[in-house]
Amino acid sequence: xxxxxxxxxxxxxxxxxxxxxxxxxxxxxxxxxxxxxxxxxxxxxxxxxxxxxxxxxxxxxxxxxxxxxxxxxxxxxxxxxxxxxxxxxxxxxxxxxxxxxxxxxxxxxxxxxxxxxxxxxxxxxxxxxxxxxxxxxxxxxxxxxxxxxxxxxxxxxxxxxxxxxxxxxxxxxxxxxxxxxxxxxxxxxxxxxxxxxxxxxxxxxxxxxxxxxxxxxxxxxxxxxxxxxxxxxxxxxxxxxxxxxxxxxxxxxxxxxxxxxxxxxxxxxxxxxxxxxxxxxxxxxxxxxxxxxxxxxxxxxxxxxxxxx
Numbered sequence: 001x002x003x004x005x006x007x008x009x010x011x012x013x014x015x016x017x018x019x020x021x022x023x024x025x026x027x028x029x030x031x032x033x034x035x036x037x038x039x040x041x042x043x044x045x046x047x048x049x050x051x052x053x054x055x056x057x058x059x060x061x062x063x064x065x066x067x068x069x070x071x072x073x074x075x076x077x078x079x080x081x082x083x084x085x086x087x088x089x090x091x092x093x094x095x096x097x098x099x100x101x102x103x104x105x106x107x108x109x110x111x112x113x114x115x116x117x118x119x120x121x122x123x124x125x126x127x128x129x130x131x132x133x134x135x136x137x138x139x140x141x142x143x144x145x146x147x148x149x150x151x152x153x154x155x156x157x158x159x160x161x162x163x164x165x166x167x168x169x170x171x172x173x174x175x176x177x178x179x180x181x182x183x184x185x186x187x188x189x190x191x192x193x194x195x196x197x198x199x200x201x202x203x204x205x206x207x208x209x210x211x212x213x214x215x216x217x218x219x220x221x222x223x224x225x226x227x228x229x230x231x232x233x234x235x236x237x238x239x240x241x242x243x244x245x246x247x248x249x250x251x252x253x254x255x256x257x258x259x260x261x262x263x264x265x266x267x268x269x270x271x272x273x274x275x276x277x278x279x280x281x282x283x284x285x286x287x288x289x290x291x292x293x294x295x296x297x298x299x300x301x302x303x304x305x306x307x308x309x
Contacts, residue, residue, distance in 0.1 A: 011113075014169045018115050019127045021171040023069050025100045026164060027051060028119030029076075029090070030065040031058055041118035041164030042066070042090065043100045043173060049092040050203055053163030054178050054189075055081045058088050066092055067119065080202030084210070084273075085147055086139075086178050086189055088163075089202045100165060103172025105151060105190030108132050116155040116177055116186065118164025126164075130155030130186070138270060139179065139187055148270045149194075150187050151175045157186040194274070201278075210273075211280035211302030213287075214245020215252060219268050222257070226290060234267040235259040235290065247287075250300035256289035263288075276302060 025044040040057030064076040074094040081088040112132045134152040157180050166175035166188040175188030201208045217236040227233045235257040241248050258266050261275050262285050280302045287298045
């Protein structure tokens with residue numbers, strides 16, 4: 001047997017193994033809304049019936065019908081939904097197959113084999129393969145904010161694959177398939193420390209609490225002497241301060257260049273979003289900005305970001 005044939009057989013064996021391991025834990029979701037019927041895929045998350053999917057799959061859901069790979073069916077309720085991460089969990093009213101094994105997308109490398117598994121349009125067992133094309137992408141959401149650290153893959157995502165599993169070659173869940181950005185370009189929300197906290201919050205309370213400073217800004221290059229001093233090249237220039245917000249109370253101004261929050265580097269608006277987690281709500285945080293040729297520290301007390309529609 002040639003080396004090429006041996007490599008192909010090894011590849012096939014890896015995919016077959018993952019499919020056999022993960023397919024029973026991937027479900028089809030049929031979602032009834034006021035506007036009609038939609039659907040997507042999901043992954044069994046816990047043995048007591050929680051299923052992970054995409055937030056947009058269950059948007060405005062009145063009823064969710066779950067179909068398992070063996071043909072079994074169950075009714076589920078939306079337990080929690082977070083539009084800012086495009087993640088949601090539903091809770092079935094009956095028994096579920098074994099949960100998927102969760103991995104860590106932070107360990108992925110560009111070029112690594114990944115496998116997309118879903119049940120699009122109720123068709124159990126859709127399996128496609130590809131590689132990690134890029135890491136750290138940003139995906140705009142309907143709310144106007146972005147999902148950070150999105151995985152880009154060339155694994156084909158079929159209609160209805162949203163909410164399905166993206167796994168590594170060991171069958172570990174590393175992402176939730178969420179969008180097709182073009183031919184050969186699929187995107188998945190990563191399973192990592194940040195999204196694990198979001199998932200946990202959705203299961204516990206049905207929502208995710210985030211802090212809010214009350215500024216809008218854009219990434220800008222830092223002047224060379226400041227970049228050398230801080231050891232980084234970019235910051236976020238404040239374009240707007242919402243009147244009455246935590247930022248306004250702290251004295252932040254339009255034109256300030258935000259470079260750190262509590263000593264943590266800020267280079268993009270996404271960095272600010274990432275830091276504004278539940279623990280910052282109502283707590284004094286130090287915001288460092290570049291203003292009139294000097295670094296200025298201000299103290300802000302973030303408020304809770306209003307719920308998304």
